[in-house]
Amino acid sequence: MDGTRGDGHASAEVTSVPRRIEVRGLSKVFGADVAQALSLRRQGLSKSEIIERIGAVVAVDEVSFSVDAGEIFVVMGLSGSGKSTLVRCLNRLQEPTAGRIEIDGEDIVAATEERLRALRLEKITMVFQHFALLPHRTVAENVEYGLKMRGLAKAERRAKALKTLESVGLASWADRHPADLSGGMQQRVGLARALALDPEILLMDEPFSALDPLIRRDMQAELLELQRRYRTTIIFITHDLNEALTLGHQVAVMKDGRFAQVGRPADIVLNPADDYVAAFTRDIDRGRALPVRAAIRQPGSAGAGAVLPEGAVSIEGGQPLHEVFALASGPAPVVVVDAEGRVEGTISAADVTALLAGNPQQGRS
Amino acid sequence: MATEVFDQLRAAADAVRPSSYRILPLDDWIEAVVKDWFVPTLRPIFRALQWPIAQVLDGLQSVLLAIPFAVVVIIAVLAAWRAAGRGIAIITFVSLFLLDWIGLWRETMITLAMIVTAVAFCIVVGIPLGIAAARSNRTAAVFRPILDVMQTIPSFVYLVPIVMLFGVGMVPAVIATIVFALPPLVRLTNLGIRQVQGELVEAGRAFGSTPRQILWEIQLPLALRTIMTGVNQTLMLALSMTVIGALIGAGGLGLVVYTGLGRLDVGYASIGGLGIVLLAIILDRITQAMGDGDNARRRKAGRTAGERTPDAVAGEAA
Numbered sequence: 085m086d087g088t089r090g091d092g093h094a095s096a097e098v099t100s101v102p103r104r105i106e107v108r109g110l111s112k113v114f115g116a117d118v119a120q121a122l123s124l125r126r127q128g129l130s131k132s133e134i135i136e137r138i139g140a141v142v143a144v145d146e147v148s149f150s151v152d153a154g155e156i157f158v159v160m161g162l163s164g165s166g167k168s169t170l171v172r173c174l175n176r177l178q179e180p181t182a183g184r185i186e187i188d189g190e191d192i193v194a195a196t197e198e199r200l201r202a203l204r205l206e207k208i209t210m211v212f213q214h215f216a217l218l219p220h221r222t223v224a225e226n227v228e229y230g231l232k233m234r235g236l237a238k239a240e241r242r243a244k245a246l247k248t249l250e251s252v253g254l255a256s257w258a259d260r261h262p263a264d265l266s267g268g269m270q271q272r273v274g275l276a277r278a279l280a281l282d283p284e285i286l287l288m289d290e291p292f293s294a295l296d297p298l299i300r301r302d303m304q305a306e307l308l309e310l311q312r313r314y315r316t317t318i319i320f321i322t323h324d325l326n327e328a329l330t331l332g333h334q335v336a337v338m339k340d341g342r343f344a345q346v347g348r349p350a351d352i353v354l355n356p357a358d359d360y361v362a363a364f365t366r367d368i369d370r371g372r373a374l375p376v377r378a379a380i381r382q383p384g385s386a387g388a389g390a391v392l393p394e395g396a397v398s399i400e401g402g403q404p405l406h407e408v409f410a411l412a413s414g415p416a417p418v419v420v421v422d423a424e425g426r427v428e429g430t431i432s433a434a435d436v437t438a439l440l441a442g443n444p445q446q447g448r449s
Numbered sequence: 450m451a452t453e454v455f456d457q458l459r460a461a462a463d464a465v466r467p468s469s470y471r472i473l474p475l476d477d478w479i480e481a482v483v484k485d486w487f488v489p490t491l492r493p494i495f496r497a498l499q500w501p502i503a504q505v506l507d508g509l510q511s512v513l514l515a516i517p518f519a520v521v522v523i524i525a526v527l528a529a530w531r532a533a534g535r536g537i538a539i540i541t542f543v544s545l546f547l548l549d550w551i552g553l554w555r556e557t558m559i560t561l562a563m564i565v566t567a568v569a570f571c572i573v574v575g576i577p578l579g580i581a582a583a584r585s586n587r588t589a590a591v592f593r594p595i596l597d598v599m600q601t602i603p604s605f606v607y608l609v610p611i612v613m614l615f616g617v618g619m620v621p622a623v624i625a626t627i628v629f630a631l632p633p634l635v636r637l638t639n640l641g642i643r644q645v646q647g648e649l650v651e652a653g654r655a656f657g658s659t660p661r662q663i664l665w666e667i668q669l670p671l672a673l674r675t676i677m678t679g680v681n682q683t684l685m686l687a688l689s690m691t692v693i694g695a696l697i698g699a700g701g702l703g704l705v706v707y708t709g710l711g712r713l714d715v716g717y718a719s720i721g722g723l724g725i726v727l728l729a730i731i732l733d734r735i736t737q738a739m740g741d742g743d744n745a746r747r748r749k750a751g752r753t754a755g756e757r758t759p760d761a762v763a764g765e766a767a
Binding site: 175177201202204205209210212213214216218219220229230232233234277281287 | 646648649651652654655656657658659662666667670671
């Protein structure tokens with residue numbers, strides 16, 4: 085889609101993957117007495133106690149994390165956990181109270197208004213929960229919005245908008261108004277508006293929460309497809325753990341402004357850090373959330389890197405667990421291989437069943 | 450006996466009334482301040498304010514009076530048709546025809562020039578003030594009591610300072626009309642901008658817009674309908690000032706009513722009143738339709754396309 089992204093990716097492969105976003109000790113307090121609110125929080129008072137005592141809301145509380153280029157980082161939390169505020173700090177729609185945010189080594193907290201506007205047009209764009217499309221503009225004009233802010237000429241931005249609309253399957257709707265579209269289509273327009281700027285980083289604030297479950301699943305698949313194609317770094321906010329586990333390379337579970345746990349989806353499911361996280365993982369669909377390799381009982385039992393045993397069927401270890409049901413219930417042994425075809429281990433139907441049933445013995449530590 | 454006691458009680462009661470001793474000369478003081486300081490000091494400023502209004506009013510009035518009756522009617526009917534449809538166009542035609550038939554064409558054009566001038570200046574002043582109020586709660590808090598005062602003071606009361614500062618005539622009457630008709634436009638502009646969804650403004654910021662770009666690209670277009678309601682309200686208030694304006698030297702339909710009243714000429718006063726009502730109906734309907742027009746057109750476009758365009762149907766099915 086553009087040269088710069090391709091180059092960035094190429095260099096990423098040569099060296100280790102660069103840290104794209106680095107957040108250290110980020111806090112955001114709403115209210116008059118910010119310093120006192122933070123110090124009370126440090127003394128161990130809960131968020132609601134501080135609201136009661138001095139009326140200040142500690143929305144984000146000393147959060148630290150880093151996101152690699154091309155990664156999907158999902159922040160999952162219930163409403164009021166501070167996740168929307170957190171994501172708005174990253175492009176400074178909200179001013180952080182304390183902490184550091186670095187994007188490709190640039191200090192975002194210290195950026196001037198002018199630099200921020202440039203960043204929002206060149207690098208970090210956003211998709212909103214309720215789409216936030218302009219009702220008085222056509223679909224194409226909505227997609228053109230950021231390009232117009234960049235100062236592109238009418239014909240140029242129209243061409244770019246149509247191209248982007250095509251990639252989300254809405255090219256024929258370009259000259260209609262958002263009100264003529266269904267919710268899922270409107271959010272595709274919201275996504276196209278962000279993608280039209282060729283962003284390196286996409287902030288998505290509960291983008292699929294307002295959609296029907298079936299549409300949501302389609303949109304998730306489509307997002308993964310787009311992400312694979314463009315290698316965009318995505319910060320994705322959701323209140324749905326299943327969605328978080330489906331999309332995220334890393335998942336952070338947020339509670340009262342803090343991260344209760346950050347980890348790969350399988351870690352969250354198999355080793356929840358506390359009762360709060362465990363309460364969420366009880367309801368999730370393990371067949372979709374866990375990779376096949378989580379069911380391996382004896383790693384490398386067939387010999388790592390060895391050739392496949394006679395008559396065995398193989399499956400790639402990163403596939404979701406439910407992909408292996410049919411294979412594992414057959415007579416042949418199932419061998420898990422990595423992306424390059426090297427053997428990682430074997431699994432049996434019993435391993436898969438035990439893992440699905442949530443037997444902790446079965447989990448990889 | 451009883452009345453004696455009553456008189457004594459009453460005298461005792463009156464003893465605590467300050468007016469029994471002296472009347473506070475507040476009126477003299479106000480007169481002294483206004484006449485000796487306010488008017489001489491500020492007159493140059495107010496004279497300067499008067500100038501642009503006089504230019505617009507004179508220009509508009511001579512244009513309206515110079516255009517032949519038939520041309521005015523055709524333009525007005527076409528404008529009504531485009532903005533509001535056939536029904537309003539017919540009403541406009543009948544009203545204008547009647548206004549000329551009862552012999553008030555010239556007066557109608559004079560009043561129209563005054564109203565349009567007053568509303569034009571209200572728009573130039575009121576919309577920026579409304580935008581300022583929408584952008585800052587402090588500004589809004591300062592404006593609110595001022596607007597309340599402007600709306601609640603009976604218009605007769607501020608005719609006095611206006612006459613002292615601007616003299617009598619058409620322009621002072623237009624100025625009185627502006628003061629009287631301005632508040633709803635400021636209020637509704639403020640309201641309209643504040644009603645724009647927060648997420649849309651946030652999206653504007655997230656896509657690198659400056660506050661000015663957010664105003665022009667997002668807030669004003671979405672507030673347009675509410676602002677047009679404000680323009681409509683301002684117009685109606687301006688029309689209601691035409692008779693009061695005649696007290697300080699305005700001409701037109703207001704003067705017809707005022708003269709009729711003075712002479713106890715019921716018929717003459719009534720046709721003046723009728724003229725104002727007819728003009729009000731035309732202007733009200735056209736401006737209201739302009740406010741709704743944008744949305745109505747869009748709804749209509751969406752519906753017809755949804756029914757007729759095959760690719761839309763296919764898209765919906767998919």
